Amino acid sequence: MTRRNSVRPLAWTACVVAGLALGYSQALLAKDEPLPEVSPEGLQLKHDSRDARVVYLKPGATFNQYSRVAILDCYVEFDKNWQRDYNSNTSGLQGRVSTADMDRMKAAVGAEFKKVFTKELQKGGGYEVVDTAAPDVLILRPAIINLVVTAPDLQTSNMTRSVVASAGQMTLYLELWDSATSTILARILDPQADNRMGGMAQVSSRVTNAAAVDQIFRQWAEKLHKHLDAVRSKPAGS
DSSP states (O other): OOOOESSOOOHHHHHHHHHHHHHHHHHHHOTTTTOOOOOOOOOOOOOOOOOSSEEEEEETTOOTTTTTTEEOOOOEEEOOOHEEEEHHHHOSSSGGGOHHHHHHHHHHHHHHHHHHHHHHHHTTOOHHHHHSEOEEEEEEEEEEEEEEEESOOOOOOOOOOOOSOOOOOEEEEEEEETTTTTTTEEEEEEEEOOOTTTTTOEOOHOOOOOHHHHHHHHHHHHHHHHHHHHHHHHHHOO
């Protein structure tokens, strides 16, 4: 009988690990800095990646044994200067972003990430999403960092509406772990911006912001689903 362990203890540490990784990810995404060939854990930089800005893989790692996934709670962090910059361009206290506003938005983005990834990975009889560890369970440890919201919905009585060309941008920081051995297999960093309107201006609202977030999340989830399907079609060890 296969022994199955809860992955909830890993979920408890997800925010801590993601927080510690922020400085590391910033260095990787710096435009003028060369990427290290090997990460501190021994992951090797993949030079032919087309679907993400930065991909590191464990040498010899295989993914064709995974038929289920466990998605840990998604850590969310705004761009370091976003609140300051947004508020400095806002007149009146009602339109300023508070810490409570940021906490509410981070919780919403984290919940939406899990919802979208669960739906997309399960699509077409794909991957069952579970909360237990087993040899066929791949753990996703996600974080959304460098989040920028161009015109946040602050849920105030202010009737002013903003016209924007993009709802904002964010960066996916995703680690893939083997649940049975607690071994990191891959690290992915991919910055994306909302470009649904091709740069054309539109009135911003809670609905348009949510649609932008959902589209980016779906793109990431679909890419992951496609790659997992591709490696599962190969013989073991290939």
